[in-house]
Amino acid sequence: ARLDTARRSPVVSPIVRRLAREHGFDASHLVGSGHDHLVMRRDVESFIAEQGEPATTEA
Amino acid sequence: MSEQNFDIVVLGGGSAGYAAAIRAVELGLTAVVIEKDKLGGTCLHRGCIPTKALLHSAEVAEVARESAKYGVKTTFDGIDIAAVSAYREGIVSSKWKGLQGLLKARGITVVAGQGRLVGANTVAVGDDRYTGKNVVLATGSYSRSLPGLEIGGRVITSEQALELDFIPKKVAVLGGGVIGVEFASVWNSFGAEVTIIEALPHLVPNEEETISKQLERAFRKRGIEYSLGVRFQNVTQNDAGVVVTLENGTTYEAELLLVAVGRGPVTQNLGYEEAGITIDRGFVITNDRLETSVPGIYAAGDIVPGLQLAHRSYQQGIFIAEEIAGLAPIVVEDVNIPKITYCEPEVASVGYTEAKAAEKFGAEQVSSFEYNLAGNGKSSILGTSGSIKVVRVNEGPIVGVHMIGGRVGELIAEAQLAVNWEAYPEDIAPFIHAHPTQGEAFGEAVLKLAGKPLHAI
Amino acid sequence: MSEQNFDIVVLGGGSAGYAAAIRAVELGLTAVVIEKDKLGGTCLHRGCIPTKALLHSAEVAEVARESAKYGVKTTFDGIDIAAVSAYREGIVSSKWKGLQGLLKARGITVVAGQGRLVGANTVAVGDDRYTGKNVVLATGSYSRSLPGLEIGGRVITSEQALELDFIPKKVAVLGGGVIGVEFASVWNSFGAEVTIIEALPHLVPNEEETISKQLERAFRKRGIEYSLGVRFQNVTQNDAGVVVTLENGTTYEAELLLVAVGRGPVTQNLGYEEAGITIDRGFVITNDRLETSVPGIYAAGDIVPGLQLAHRSYQQGIFIAEEIAGLAPIVVEDVNIPKITYCEPEVASVGYTEAKAAEKFGAEQVSSFEYNLAGNGKSSILGTSGSIKVVRVNEGPIVGVHMIGGRVGELIAEAQLAVNWEAYPEDIAPFIHAHPTQGEAFGEAVLKLAGKPLHAI
Numbered sequence A: 001a002r003l004d005t006a007r008r009s010p011v012v013s014p015i016v017r018r019l020a021r022e023h024g025f026d027a028s029h030l031v032g033s034g035h036d037h038l039v040m041r042r043d044v045e046s047f048i049a050e051q052g053e054p055a056t057t058e059a
Numbered sequence B, C: 001m002s003e004q005n006f007d008i009v010v011l012g013g014g015s016a017g018y019a020a021a022i023r024a025v026e027l028g029l030t031a032v033v034i035e036k037d038k039l040g041g042t043c044l045h046r047g048c049i050p051t052k053a054l055l056h057s058a059e060v061a062e063v064a065r066e067s068a069k070y071g072v073k074t075t076f077d078g079i080d081i082a083a084v085s086a087y088r089e090g091i092v093s094s095k096w097k098g099l100q101g102l103l104k105a106r107g108i109t110v111v112a113g114q115g116r117l118v119g120a121n122t123v124a125v126g127d128d129r130y131t132g133k134n135v136v137l138a139t140g141s142y143s144r145s146l147p148g149l150e151i152g153g154r155v156i157t158s159e160q161a162l163e164l165d166f167i168p169k170k171v172a173v174l175g176g177g178v179i180g181v182e183f184a185s186v187w188n189s190f191g192a193e194v195t196i197i198e199a200l201p202h203l204v205p206n207e208e209e210t211i212s213k214q215l216e217r218a219f220r221k222r223g224i225e226y227s228l229g230v231r232f233q234n235v236t237q238n239d240a241g242v243v244v245t246l247e248n249g250t251t252y253e254a255e256l257l258l259v260a261v262g263r264g265p266v267t268q269n270l271g272y273e274e275a276g277i278t279i280d281r282g283f284v285i286t287n288d289r290l291e292t293s294v295p296g297i298y299a300a301g302d303i304v305p306g307l308q309l310a311h312r313s314y315q316q317g318i319f320i321a322e323e324i325a326g327l328a329p330i331v332v333e334d335v336n337i338p339k340i341t342y343c344e345p346e347v348a349s350v351g352y353t354e355a356k357a358a359e360k361f362g363a364e365q366v367s368s369f370e371y372n373l374a375g376n377g378k379s380s381i382l383g384t385s386g387s388i389k390v391v392r393v394n395e396g397p398i399v400g401v402h403m404i405g406g407r408v409g410e411l412i413a414e415a416q417l418a419v420n421w422e423a424y425p426e427d428i429a430p431f432i433h434a435h436p437t438q439g440e441a442f443g444e445a446v447l448k449l450a451g452k453p454l455h456a457i
């Protein structure tokens, strides 16, 4: 899964953390695309976008 | 008699009013600003800008006096108050010109005249009527006094203090809040004997206590006297000067008394109550979207209870325009708005004091660290002392930052983002501050709170 | 002959080395720092701190000269260079004392002596051997020269320039980078005639071009001369002075030539290559976790290719200690480390220039706005001009901030967080900067990029 509650990816931006929180998940549960899996804003945003599109989520 | 229609009618052309109008026209709305005096209001003409010019002259005087310490040979020959005034007026008038040009370029109609609310959506100026889909009240504030304390003669407020064409030999300042300590600081630098009278137990009593105490120590070192914790009783004046008496019988003689006990809202006889707007102790009461009890009428700036600051006025003005345009802007609580007191040393803060944070989050849930500027290279170079205190929620965000020291005002910008974005000390820790800066002191406090102090134990 | 074991052996007690040791002991490791000269290294004794003291004396001299503008009557009677030196030395020695106390309080062993790497985990000092599970190389840098340009006599580097006991009448500065422009700024304020010679087309050529151009204009106004885009050919010296010849035949006469063409890594004859460490043009090559080609040996600070700055050194030292302790710290790329040049006016930046951002993200994907400090009240009050330029990715984060103006250095702290936290202008926009501050200029640029300019069109 893209979101794994056992995962502890580094997050350093409070903005990124909040963005995830506001969408009901923990940013550190994503795989970050930054240096050494740092979770970047783009990771959270693309995850939100995917979640937001029913067409791409499983029924 | 004419009648004109706009999307937004703004009463008052100070920081709050003109910001609302600017943002409104950006959003495609039409706006009129009604101003009886000068565009820019208190801040530009009688507040922030002219006081900070005086404070800069004061800083220059201090630098000149202390220059030998830094190997610069100068003789300080006193203050040329006429030149100080020319400098201050020059700054104000050039900013005023800029502001007028800005509103013009934006296509905002500015009406010169005294306005009065005459209904839920109309402001009258003489015989002319300006009707808006929405009305924004932004009539600002005036220097208050105490009951029975009359302004006049040698008893003055900041308006007169700003424009004095002489330097008093000895001056008493009633009120140890922002405006009081700023003028005290200027006059001391200009060579006056100054005594501040504050009824509360501390100078700048809204600040973190440790900061107030350091300001008191710094002022004492500068030779600024103060009386704390005793209330003013009365003042008498004659040709020679004033005599101020406190409730405990202590008297102070001086050439002038500056009354700096706060600012009251300008809301009387403007038709507000008649229109059905809820007013409390003179302030316009709004909901948290800044709408008054009359739908469609908003209020912004110093007439809204809370911090009386220019940037809060801007922010509220912008907020209202965006709210009207349907953008649903986010609310910034007053506690998270930065405050700067521009005396020497400067005081700056944002967020909760440690005591307030303990109240809100629980004393066990809060930690703080105060980094002394003695450990900060740039502050030593500048010859200033002070400290930066950071308050965090344990395993949670930074919720308060409190500073004192020469030039620290600019450092509050970073703290403002940290607090408003709910940064943890751990989020800031990897980004070491540029060396050597005063900002490093904030960095050191944060590093300590993140469990990894660098130049601290 | 003795042998001692530590978790971490640090060679070099400058910013990078001592930061690594401090962080290591915090994490429960044992550490030794080997320093042949003075704890604190270049930054404290010959770099950041003493230069900024000189620059502050220069600022005081400028304030004294200009004081009439602000209504302060002073006579400027020149510089007392002995007093400048006493002030500078006082700052350095008090910070040095503090640093020694800090390491002692932390329980860090400090060995005085010249160290040499003698194997993958051992540093020898004379007959003594210090063996570590890990070794951190942090031997720093020295003032470089150009091929054929010998330092000596009237041809000096920053080390001698700092300690001059006189003010040259006329001085030539080779190199328009940070160190060159800082000394040029000091000497000009002290009354010297200064000419900077820079082979590249701009002063501070690593900065955003618009900023370089403004610095050139400001320097011209101050009477600092410069030659850009022509390379140095040679210099001759005699009892009276130096003659500098450029490749186009132009000559400059001066009393002294300051060579400020960059700093080379101190890595020769220290056993690095023998131990199998990859060296490139003298620099120690590491992976992005700062480990050298020999496992267990790390390198930090000026010997690692990239920005040569004290706060980068701190950051790398801390990073290595955390990496060794298994904390997996995050990497901060050099581009996101703030840079300040402390000349008058100051220059500060973080992140990409507009040109670099266009390269990286695509020219179509990038927008920028440059806010002129003429619109900033506090800057007008301080009498400074300049600008703040903010670069964003469209519908994306702020990726670069570039500033010039008196005192702007402190403003980079906020920009550093914005860039490193990937803030969009829209994230900052609701938090209006305190008024009146210079930080508002950053705020105005950000508001504009967020599509909601306040005091801008």
Ligand SMILES: Cc1cc2nc3c(=O)[nH]c(=O)nc-3n(C[C@H](O)[C@H](O)[C@H](O)COP(=O)(O)OP(=O)(O)OC[C@H]3O[C@@H](n4cnc5c(N)ncnc54)[C@H](O)[C@@H]3O)c2cc1C
Binding pocket: B011, B012, B013, B014, B015, B016, B017, B034, B035, B036, B037, B038, B039, B040, B041, B042, B043, B044, B046, B047, B048, B049, B051, B052, B113, B114, B115, B116, B138, B139, B140, B141, B158, B179, B266, B270, B300, B301, B302, B303, B308, B309, B310, B311, B312, B313, B342, C434, C435, C436
């Ligand atoms: C000495 C002093 C120093 C200060 N320093 C600072 C500082 O450094 N930083 C800071 O943030 N804040 C400072 N302030 C506070 C700041 O000036 C105010 O918070 C700010 O000006 C409030 O803006 P406003 O638009 O609400 O009101 P105002 O600026 O008071 O503007 C209200 C305007 O409405 C006009 N008006 C009123 N009634 C009518 C009417 N009936 N018809 C037409 N026009 C009308 C007035 O003429 C005025 O121009 C200072 C204040 C003072 C007094």
Ligand SMILES: Cc1cc2nc3c(=O)[nH]c(=O)nc-3n(C[C@H](O)[C@H](O)[C@H](O)COP(=O)(O)OP(=O)(O)OC[C@H]3O[C@@H](n4cnc5c(N)ncnc54)[C@H](O)[C@@H]3O)c2cc1C
Binding pocket: B434, B435, B436, C011, C012, C013, C014, C015, C016, C017, C034, C035, C036, C037, C038, C039, C040, C041, C042, C043, C044, C046, C047, C048, C049, C051, C052, C113, C114, C115, C116, C138, C139, C140, C141, C158, C179, C266, C270, C300, C301, C302, C303, C308, C309, C310, C311, C312, C313, C342
């Ligand atoms: C004039 C000038 C101004 C500067 N201004 C600034 C500024 O304002 N801001 C900023 O961020 N940076 C500034 N810098 C750069 C900053 O000083 C360096 O980036 C920083 O000092 C690098 O730290 P370091 O620990 O890598 O090396 P260094 O500080 O050079 O420390 C290396 C230490 O290793 C010791 N050493 C070397 N070899 C051995 C050996 N074999 N055995 C034992 N000890 C050894 C040296 O004696 C030295 O103490 C300035 C530099 C100069 C020259």
